[in-house]
Amino acid sequence: MKKSVVSKEYQKLQKDIIELQEQWKTSLNPDCVRPNLDKSAMEAGVPVNALAAIDFDISLFLQWIEDIGELLSKYQPEIETSMQSVKNLLDEETAKRWIDEAFAFNYIYFKSFAEENDLDGWIPQFVAETVLRPYLQMTAAKVQDEIHHGVHGAGCPVCGEPVRLAQLEGEGKKVLHCPRCSAHWNDRRVACSHCGNNDHETVKILTIEGESAAQIQICDECKGYTKVIDTRQYIVKPTPAMLDLNTIHLDFVAQEHGYKSAGETKQTN
Amino acid sequence: MAEYIKYVDVTKCDGCRACMVACKNWNDLPAEPEEFQGSVQSHANVTANTWNVLSFIEHEDSKGNLDYLFRHSSCFHCTDAACVKVCPEEAMHYTDFGSVNVDSDKCVGCGYCVQNCPFDVVQLATYKDKNGKEYKKAQKCTMCVDRLEEGMQPACVTTCHTDAMEFGTQEEMLKKAKKRLSEIKDKYPNAMIYNPEGVGGTHTIYVLAEKPSVYGLPEKPKVPTSAVVWKDYAQPIGKMMLGATSMALVGAFVSNKLFNKEGKGHEEDGGGSHE
Numbered sequence: 001m002k003k004s005v006v007s008k009e010y011q012k013l014q015k016d017i018i019e020l021q022e023q024w025k026t027s028l029n030p031d032c033v034r035p036n037l038d039k040s041a042m043e044a045g046v047p048v049n050a051l052a053a054i055d056f057d058i059s060l061f062l063q064w065i066e067d068i069g070e071l072l073s074k075y076q077p078e079i080e081t082s083m084q085s086v087k088n089l090l091d092e093e094t095a096k097r098w099i100d101e102a103f104a105f106n107y108i109y110f111k112s113f114a115e116e117n118d119l120d121g122w123i124p125q126f127v128a129e130t131v132l133r134p135y136l137q138m139t140a141a142k143v144q145d146e147i148h149h150g151v152h153g154a155g156c157p158v159c160g161e162p163v164r165l166a167q168l169e170g171e172g173k174k175v176l177h178c179p180r181c182s183a184h185w186n187d188r189r190v191a192c193s194h195c196g197n198n199d200h201e202t203v204k205i206l207t208i209e210g211e212s213a214a215q216i217q218i219c220d221e222c223k224g225y226t227k228v229i230d231t232r233q234y235i236v237k238p239t240p241a242m243l244d245l246n247t248i249h250l251d252f253v254a255q256e257h258g259y260k261s262a263g264e265t266k267q268t269n
Numbered sequence: 270m271a272e273y274i275k276y277v278d279v280t281k282c283d284g285c286r287a288c289m290v291a292c293k294n295w296n297d298l299p300a301e302p303e304e305f306q307g308s309v310q311s312h313a314n315v316t317a318n319t320w321n322v323l324s325f326i327e328h329e330d331s332k333g334n335l336d337y338l339f340r341h342s343s344c345f346h347c348t349d350a351a352c353v354k355v356c357p358e359e360a361m362h363y364t365d366f367g368s369v370n371v372d373s374d375k376c377v378g379c380g381y382c383v384q385n386c387p388f389d390v391v392q393l394a395t396y397k398d399k400n401g402k403e404y405k406k407a408q409k410c411t412m413c414v415d416r417l418e419e420g421m422q423p424a425c426v427t428t429c430h431t432d433a434m435e436f437g438t439q440e441e442m443l444k445k446a447k448k449r450l451s452e453i454k455d456k457y458p459n460a461m462i463y464n465p466e467g468v469g470g471t472h473t474i475y476v477l478a479e480k481p482s483v484y485g486l487p488e489k490p491k492v493p494t495s496a497v498v499w500k501d502y503a504q505p506i507g508k509m510m511l512g513a514t515s516m517a518l519v520g521a522f523v524s525n526k527l528f529n530k531e532g533k534g535h536e537e538d539g540g541g542s543h544e
Binding site: 235 | 273295416417419420421422424427436437
């Protein structure tokens with residue numbers, strides 16, 4: 001049976017990060033996130049987060065960056081200097097900018113920030129994204145009861161992350177899960193989660209030998225793919241973030257076959 | 270690591286046999302064409318290549334009504350397993366999950382486990398090597414240990430469409446079994462939880478609608494006393510004093526003298542007058 005291609009150590013690091021995020025969430029005032037459920041905006045595919053009012057606590061934000069720095073340094077001691085310079089660079093203004101840009105997933109900004117300040121390219125965005133997630137997850141938890149369906153092509157109805165992970169639940173229902181904010185919503189079993197195409201001739205399944213619980217749903221119309229994992233077969237259900245990480249080989253397989261995640265498809269269309 | 274058990278609620282089973290198919294499929298077990306059994310049951314019992322059999326029992330209840338009973342049958346994964354006790358090569362062993370497994374590399378096909386299993390679950394499979402020489406290995410349900418190691422439930426459990434089978438921590442499953450028992454007592458006055466103490470409890474527990482004997486199960490299975498004698502006394506001394514060849518001879522002698530399954534009821538300890 002296939003074990004995950006992700007090393008045990010990296011899995012452990014990710015688990016520690018998720019645990020840290022859970023701890024951070026407990027230190028947040030639940031009222032700091034005030035989602036505005038605008039049905040017509042949601043039907044048009046606007047993510048809930050875009051209309052939510054969020055009070056960011058900058059001092060908390062800076063504290064979290066320190067926490068994540070400590071955790072990363074535990075795994076990779078050479079990272080400590082970089083994390084120290086991140087800490088020195090972040091004044092209140094820059095912190096606010098980071099929040100905005102992380103929200104918008106502006107990788108260009110973070111890339112140039114890294115270049116200007118002589119940091120490894122991945123560090124600024126990784127750190128900003130990690131400390132933003134508790135807010136996204138809190139928003140998702142607050143509106144989850146109102147989220148039943150997504151708009152095909154618009155990504156996660158809460159945070160806008162491109163769709164790539166579905167779980168089979170109950171009697172075989174396909175439920176899309178967002179590894180970023182942990183929101184989940186329903187989709188039709190034989191339908192492309194990106195363009196909504198439900199023609200059985202063009203929506204196909206890729207399976208991998210030895211993978212009893214995972215398959216990749218592909219669409220020949222939009223060239224998008226979704227990983228579909230039968231988590232009913234698991235003893236303990238993993239979090240969407242861990243499930244997404246541990247099935248990363250499925251992304252490789254899909255992409256090697258010429259299929260893309262939704263964001264890329266939208267850009268090419 | 271937490272111990273896990275498989276919980277089987279036979280009153281929910283509708284006899285679809287998907288668990289049998291899932292087991293064959295996952296474990297790559299060959300098909301075994303069988304003679305007609307006189308009922309819709311496919312195999313008389315589990316075999317070395319069929320680790321999971323669905324038994325169909327026509328039963329007349331106390332009111333004289335016909336009841337059709339189904340039971341998913343496979344290894345019980347005893348806590349105090351006789352097969353582990355008697356195995357001279359330590360091929361039979363406990364896994365981290367509490368289940369019992371066979372290490373095929375260590376198994377020499379001696380068959381003591383087959384002789385001593387109180388549930389008739391372990392069987393020997395015959396294989397041929399490239400020189401045409403035949404050899405035997407013990408085979409039985411592994412509780413899909415290769416799946417458990419990946420955090421997944423056994424194949425039979427995941428395929429069960431009536432939720433007659435569930436897999437989880439010992440505590441959780443025992444609680445579930447007790448709750449279910451209280452729900453079905455009115456309909457099945459003889460209903461009981463089958464988790465025999467004589468083998469230290471099992472890692473496959475049942476909620477049975479009728480007495481165990483109705484399902485062809487021993488009412489009070491035990492680890493045979495002979496097995497205890499063999500493992501705890503004869504074997505350590507033998508291993509200390511003798512070389513491997515002599516050991517095998519002693520092994521054969523002890524097994525013929527002590528293990529006397531034929532002609533003994535399941536309630537017997539198997540040791541009898543040989544002790």
